[in-house]
Amino acid sequence: MHSNTHPTFLCPAFKSRVVPVIVITDLAQAVPMAHALLAGGIDVMEITLRHSAGLGAIEAVAKHVPAMHVGAGTVTHAAEMARVQSAGASFALSPGMSDALVQAALDCRLPFMPGVMTPSEVMCARDHGFSLVKLFPAAQAGGLAMLKALGGPLADMRFCPTGGITVDNLADYLKLGNVAMVGGSWLTPTDAVQQGRWDEVTRLASQAMALSA
Numbered sequence: 001m002h003s004n005t006h007p008t009f010l011c012p013a014f015k016s017r018v019v020p021v022i023v024i025t026d027l028a029q030a031v032p033m034a035h036a037l038l039a040g041g042i043d044v045m046e047i048t049l050r051h052s053a054g055l056g057a058i059e060a061v062a063k064h065v066p067a068m069h070v071g072a073g074t075v076t077h078a079a080e081m082a083r084v085q086s087a088g089a090s091f092a093l094s095p096g097m098s099d100a101l102v103q104a105a106l107d108c109r110l111p112f113m114p115g116v117m118t119p120s121e122v123m124c125a126r127d128h129g130f131s132l133v134k135l136f137p138a139a140q141a142g143g144l145a146m147l148k149a150l151g152g153p154l155a156d157m158r159f160c161p162t163g164g165i166t167v168d169n170l171a172d173y174l175k176l177g178n179v180a181m182v183g184g185s186w187l188t189p190t191d192a193v194q195q196g197r198w199d200e201v202t203r204l205a206s207q208a209m210a211l212s213a
């Protein structure tokens, strides 16, 4: 991961520039999914809090798969910051940013990537000390053209676009100088996960790693 100046962003050095955004609906999926992604070369997971199994899934991966850097996604309430940290998340992401969330991350000293969608929000994040932010939802925000436009006046900021990234466009995003990494849900398709087809997850991870090399 690229360096970040924010005092809370002492982010673990995962090497993947593709961050799977994951909704786990059954705790038993967590550890095999982590192994499947690792087998394909992806050493980071954003496990979201969108399902009640999310927190336990973070805990299971943090405990049983030490090679995986597990982060918590969809952190939208300040009180969740301490909970995901206790579960073992080594960083947190949010679709947006609020003063309360930033303060909670500082209080926990948990590395945090806030979400932004407009130039003003990027500037607000920078005022808070962040130099790496999540552009969400990336496609709806303008995708590649939006990132190129932000790179003019806000050239010191780095982005993790998420939302609408696919195997067909991830390489175009990663070519941009202000894109540190991309996030997306395509690596863990619901049907493959529910059917335990972990070889498919490994295949998608390997494909993404090859395209991001």
Ligand code: 3PG
Residues within 6 Å of the ligand: 021, 136, 162, 163, 164, 165, 183, 184, 185, 186
């Ligand atoms: C989400 O909202 O689930 C994430 O941003 C991932 O978006 P995607 O499904 O378009 O990859």
